[in-house]
Amino acid sequence: MKNWVKKLAIGVALPGMLILGGCGATKTGGSEKGGIQERTIKAGIGLNEDHPEGQGLKKFKELVEKKSGGKMKVQNFYSATLGDDQKMTEALQGGLQEVTIPSTSPLVGMIKEYGIFDFPFVFNTEQEAYSVLDGKVGQELLKKLPEHKLVGLGYWENGFRNLTNSKHPVKTAEDFKGLKIRTMQNEVHLDAFKKLGANPSPMAFSEVFTALEGKTVDGQENPLATIKSSKYDEVQPYLSMTKHVYTPFVFLVSKQFWDKLSKEEQKIMRDSAQEAGKYQRDLNRKENEKALEDLKKAGMKVNEVSDAEKEKMKEIVKPVTDKYAKKFGQDLVDEMMSEVEKARKK
């Protein structure tokens, strides 16, 4: 090598090597190459850009691009343009997509234990859910993901679900009788709505609006921010504040992709998912409150459901939750409930 070329090479390589040495990429795992490479991260979600999940994903993109000095680029796809929750999760497993943030509920075919979050009337507040998700139970469940070619970077928030329908206000447990309700592809939801006398029909989220509009189903249930963002008020006159289930989102990364990243890149992904997650949860709680006012203004007939009636509904579905507690692991369910009790005392 000519001398001046050598000097140039050292001049360029040295700062890079210093960064490399600093993060110890090769010693502690991650890819052989350290530092930050040019990366393109395809990230898709089922909900619209204006939904808090969409806003959270935007924040994630900003953070990753900033922290990586523009080397790691995130391409966002909203409104299920890359497919529904299950399809995108499969794309991650196959290494065709890098990031998705599905509800935990459609993942129960893969990790059955996620079904504990589908038990009705477990949580009263978001804080109670956070203490379970960010505590031992939630973190243990994240550890089950790698064997399914996925890496979980924490939980975002879909939130408390409420029922909408085109027939009548649902104020009592009896009012569920005969209603044809779209549910997520999840056996706990399916069985619970059957027990209440409804006629549930599982369906991917991306098909729900059309099913409601075409009256294939009478109703559906989702958090208020989703009802608003998905414009269900245009096709559903009644909104009943059942608050029956809290659904988390889980932030997923393709393991194939993750394993290629250096420690430094993995840290950027993890920190950004967590920071954006905090932002998303705060925004989501605010948006759920605001959405109620907006949906009323849009003409939806909103009714409350008394605590006594919710208690009755909980009693009716108890055989279902008892059955699935055995299936998912009674210890896990007990641990969730004791976390909730602890959070309630705070």
Ligand code: TK8
């Ligand atoms: C969006 C879904 C949705 C969920 C559902 O991809 O399917 O009803 O509540 O938010 O994850």
